[in-house]
Amino acid sequence: MDPLKAQLEILRARLQKIDARYQTEPLPETRALPDGVEVRTEDGTHWEIDRHWPAHHRHGTADVGALSELPQDLLAALVNEEGVTVPPERWAFLDTETSGLSGGSGAFAFLVGVGGITANGFVLKQFFMRDHGEEPSMLKALSAYLDQFDLLVTYNGRSFDQPLLETRYRLLRIREPFLRLKHVDLLYSARRLWRLALESCRLQELEQRILGVERHGDVDGQFIPNLYFEYLRTGNFAPLRPVISHNAVDILSLACLTAIVPVAFREPQRLTSGAEMVALARWFRNEGRAEDALMLMRQALKRTLQEPLLYETLWHVADMERKLERHDAAVAVWTELSTIRNPWQAKALERLAIHYERREKNLAMAFEMTLAAQVIEDSEALQKRATRLAKKASGPKSGRLL
Template sequence: MARPQRDNPEKFGRLDGLLPKAEGRIKPNPASLPKELDIEGLPEGRWIARGVYRMEREFAYGRWYGKKMLASPAESGRTLRHWGGDAVPVFLDTETTGLSGGTGTYAFLIGLGLCGEDSFRVVQLFLAGPAWERSWLAAIEAELPEHYGLVTYNGRAFDLPLLRTRYTLARAVPSWGGAPHMDLLSLSRHFYKGRLSSCSLSSIERNVLGLRRSGEDVPGSEIPWMYTQFLRTQDAGPLRGIFYHNTLDIVSLAALQIHIAEMARGECSCAADMIRAGDLWAAKGFQEEARAAWEGALDFRHDRHFALLRLAEAERAAGNYEAAYRYYEESLETERRPVRTLETMAKIEEHRFRRCGDALAHATEALRWLESHRIFKDRQWEEDRKNLLHRIERLKRKLAAKECGEDVFPGDGGEL
């Protein structure tokens, strides 16, 4: 991606012709004013422009973060390149004056996670008031490397659209507009939706990364109010919990990216993770990687039948009916609700193997199981029973006529 030079005066003026002229606009960094503002309680850092305060912390690789060891996220970014990952990831998170978005909401703190050779750096840029927003946006641009990809958590829906709005109002164009972007929320939902009560970052931290934040942290819902109080008092001491909150959000993103990349590579601790890793690859069309993950799930005792069914469906889609049948047959040993598998086996036996007797036996077994579990009776139960009765009657007619019909039998829709 061609990136504008940092000293290019046109970088923040490309949209001037598209926006109405604003009179009385405060110009950033006037030479007659000092950078420093009379604000108490800010953490260690320095003023880099009028109203813009910069803080930085380093986290050495090899230290434990929850139950994960922090390492350079570069390799994990390469692993996840098909989902927007990059070998030079920049982790981004904002704290804002509200959660509803719109032109009245702006970000007053941004955290950027940057990969160093020996440590992970978190750079925070604090905006002391809306009058200096243009300088704050310029400071963000100055921190970004030449080539990188963004990593966020729900940034696709919130952080990035909000920042784009602020750039537009400042008559600016972000250099990161064409950069790769990976939203870890979607990947977290892929692996943990239905397994955790929530896929919020705080829930992922507790249940996946094993992190417990200290009492210094503040709930995200209180952050806009706390910043409003700061604008009235100019006392930044109460904001220390916000800086802590934002710092841990950034480090958690790095740790989470490493964790998700490990699972995508098949470094999983349970069959459920392996199966969803296979599903992740399959959704992108990488069938070889998907099968490797599903086969890896067979090494675990629990949930093996889900992996067997995935492998069966993959073989069936490829036209390998013998292999698919073997997987279906093995999955029956541990399935709790075998109706769908029995019916699928009956279809393969009838239409591909011409074994109508075996097909009838499996369809009858499926019907018997269904009728012995009327506790599941609902619209789907009724539909399954209707289909099985129809299949059984047809198979009986075909057996009586001593034939199994065409490759695709009329009335069955040819569904295999």
């Protein structure tokens, strides 16, 4: 026999022995699916995993048992609807793990987690598809499970998770479950509250900084799609185990943060961080709640603020006082800004010049403020103002009849 053919026969025999061994021996535990059950629907099968955190469990500084005691109208301020009352046990906390972070019709969710609040703690059901063919079954089961909820809570779900799932439902011609659910995307409110206080408003950042949760053995989200495709190729579930845990902790953290964020919007007086106060005050201002914004900003000024934020906040306080026709209050803040070197000093001097010219009719003071502003940050507008004021000040004065 040809030596090469002989070697191939030997290799083939060895491979057959290996195949036979794995056909008769159970897979090692690390390769098996996590504890769960195979669920059969009219569209096939998929895998479901249930998890429960008891009421006495603490997630960082958060008390899981307290979630069931949250008021029914807690999320009304975030939904932007009057009279929204949904009991906490009807809130669904949803997060997905997907085949790609960019979305689009080609991306799909291979894992969908839905958390819920109960009197006995926090429960989580995770829907997992073991291969592409299980997607219809998984989505049908997800729809049925969401029937018990009236309000959806996500983190960036309005831009990512929900549109991605809606696309998959449409492609598979399955009725999607989201039309009747009110949706609170906590990301937007979290950004309003913490974007000035924290470098990032990623969920894991808030989890660590606000809840005090430290993850161990977590998986970076950017690697999750590749881990799933590796599982499809090899059948080895071991690398996906951290993904199941990652999704679970994300959802529990989302629920705990949902208990914190709305309180700031409902009861801003409970805030203690100056940066949080300023951030929320800006949102109040944009919503037309000037008095609430001013109250918060003035409280923030009594706290410790970094200098750039301090001066910017003073500027916004003065501007809102001016718009509310409280000119003396505005002048007091502009004067404070004008005496210290800061990015708003020249603008404050210009505002003072406008005030003295138009309201006080004090051309000399207006001219002095304009010149001071030019020294710091000259502009064409200031040059025109200085020329006009000089001309008005040197012009003939009307006579007075005795």
